[in-house]
Amino acid sequence: xxxxxxxxxxxxAKLNAExxxxxxxxxxSKKTDLLVIGDSPGSKxxxxxxxxxxxxxxxxxLTALDGLV
Numbered sequence: 346x347x348x349x350x351x352x353x354x355x356x357x358a359k360l361n362a363e364x365x366x367x368x369x370x371x372x373x374s375k376k377t378d379l380l381v382i383g384d385s386p387g388s389k390x391x392x393x394x395x396x397x398x399x400x401x402x403x404x405x406x407l408t409a410l411d412g413l414v
Contacts, residue, residue, distance in 0.1 A: 346369070346381045346382075347381070347386045348384050351384060351403065353403070358403075378399065379401060
């Protein structure tokens, strides 16, 4: 998760991801599968693009989460 999340707290987003078996990291690497971005995401988006990491908006993440829970 990067940027300012507006519809959920970062802590709640992290707990939701971990409840689905995800490992939440504070950095991007070639092993990262997904980056969820909020407002003003910063440099992590560029790094994700370089590594071919899928990028999803907060709204897309919440929609996907609704389908999984």
